[in-house]
Amino acid sequence: MSSPGNWHRGAFVRAVFLLSVILYGAQLCFGQEGQASAKVVETDQPVGSCDGINLETANYKVRSIRIDDPFLFLPWVKARQKRASAQITALVQGKPFTYADVSDKALKIIEDENFLPDTSDARVKLRLEFVSVQNCTGGQVDVIYRIYSTQILPVLSARPEERVKERQTPQTPAGQSTVLAKESSPFHFVPTGGYDSTDLLFGGGRFEYKPRRIGKLPFQSAFIKGEASPRMHNVSAALEGAYDSDVETPGWLAHANWLINFSHYSLPTGAGDIRGGHVMLHFAGVTKPLAGGNLNLRFGAALDGGNRQTEAGNLILAPNTVPNAGFGTLKLYGGLDSRFARNIFSASYGLELGSVGPAARVDWRKHIFDARHQFWYSLGNHHLLDLESRFTMGKLQVPGKVPLPERFFGGNNEEFLIASDDWQIRANPVIRAIPGSRFFQTAEGAGGRSFFSYNFTAAYGIWRQTLVPEELTSDDEFNDQLQGSITSVTSTLEVFYYSKDPHYANVVAELPAAQTALQDLQTVVTTVQGTHAGQVEDLFEACTDAIKAVSRRIRNAISSSRVPYGSIAEVLSEDPDDDQLLNVRQACETDLNGALKDASLTPATSQVETLRTQLTAEFNKIDTKKAEKKARDDMAFTRRTLNTLFNDVNIYSISPVFVFDMARIGPRNGAFGGTRYGPGAGLRFELATTAHFTFGYAWNVNQGPGEGRGNIFFAIGVRDLFH
């Protein structure tokens, strides 16, 4: 029989072997031809440069074509790229270069393939397409088509959970993994794994089925996730539903989600396991950005019921603590998130009210505060310095009794207050230097009554490959146009906020009167034309055309259920090229009646002019500055996220990591309870196409009984195998 020491060595060897396999796989990946991030080498002498050459008149032929998309590793993108490549190759390769074929027709083929289908959630879409040429040598040229498309969650991108995904799986925040495309599977499976010396080597994953809807139920996805080793397990299964508000949709709620979840866990403490199983109903919402676009609020509630158990071992029960019990809890929580150019800050507070057995009383109260800060800065080109801090504290008050597993058990194992992946409120003291859940012994027995923990991780990307080629990220035109996409959406929002101004409503209310006045004018003009038959026919035609044009705009504005701001602005414009009411005055009163001097026309033209003056005065009172600010605030997170995705995100990076943890549980007496410190170091490897992992060792500087001198921590997540 192997000793625990041998087992640990074996696990360590397996972990190193796994690491080697991944690194080898990564090398193969980097070697693949056609990656969007392939570097373009700029030579000192531009031999073969295509600058300033009209390739069509210079009789060049197309040597080769290539379509680049940063997300080619996704099967649905790859399938489209292959189809488009085949068609474009047949169209242009080996043939004389023509701009019509190489630029226009080929790009049409790419657009028809639609490299940016809608997603199952509401996002702001951006798409940039480039056709480039290079290697103009020997009468031949290589053509590259580059597609940069992304779709961003307008509010949820401010969450720290999302920033982690930006690093590990940029395809997810870029909206490429939830597209509604037939090549995109509704099934997702993300294997995960890890090691620590108490949990031992564990594996698992997250399997999700995400059709657009599950029958007639208010759920869009079903998932099972978990991890297990010979010593521990933590699994849950859930049905989840969500609502997303479009950025242009009125209202304060940006996102809501709800789930029914069943969880079961067993975590080793080194002196016996703590276990639990429960069913949870959870609802949470997120507001649209507040405070000048700098923060949004989250809120939620959960009802939870099940049992908590303790495996017989050497665990000493604290007062008012029961080892096994059925329980019920009500959890209420709230928080705020904020995202700036290079920082994300989040703070959450949760209150848990629990009872032993099915009773309407409070046997214990748990207060949890969890704050996270993430900072990233590019030192050099895309060499990111990432600093992550997390501070968590909790307090347990027990007026009745509490099941032992509800007390605070710390260590490398993380426990969360709620089951949602979208909002992770950590609920125990985490210290990577202590394996499993071994940090629990206090002056009054097993499990803390209070705790705090602080975790700091610093990583610096030494080796990396950028998601978007560096020649583009440093190109002003590319960056301007990227910003332009967000600017355009912001402008649409701005128009929407114009429509919320009371003066705008007054204008809209007067549109039927303006339409009637124009109809009356047309009637009078027709009558007058009969009286002056054969006279100034061109002026009559001009007057009638002006009335028709404006009437059509007003009719569209009145009949439309959307915001008709553009039509109204056109009608009230002072630009003679527009279909505006001023043209009616010019054509019908100044020109036509100026020639006819017919008194019967004047009252009708005056009525139109009076209404025009009133409408214009009201229209000009719309507070456009306020609307502009509101729209800008709404889009602040989206713009900041876009900048990160295009300017800071790497397709792979390898970073040395420094960690420092500090955790305390109480009450303390001597070596029981108190504060532990855990400095450590390791390596972080993030490859969007394959996997991400962190591997390291942290020392438990002032260890307590049974905690160990330190811990090897290793966690791996593999890319979605169905995508």
Add this chain to the structure above:
Amino acid sequence: MATATKSTVIKIKVNFQLNTPNGLRRVIFGLEKDTQGDVVSWAINFQLFERAKKSDPFGDPIVSLDVDVDKALNSKAEKASKGLTAPQAAFALGPAADDAKAAESGEIDQDDAQKTVQKTLKK
């Protein structure tokens, strides 16, 4: 050994997606910049999508117009490629979309609709 030269961009297309607040109308305002040697030209690819209910997919565009931008408006096209202003977005979703639809139904000429779409740049 042949070395790759820096690439030369001969076409850039930026697509601005504009949605109405009721979610029933969408305009894709595509701006294309073509460079042939030293000659630069601009074009607009205007697509209008409509749907009866917000829960329906938009499907294919009900109107798609390609407009060659007047050379005199090149500088305005260049500016618009860095983002449409609020009046431009309102015009694209309102009069430009209305006229594109009217041209499709034969109410106005295709040329007039193209002129209206191009007028977006002047807003």
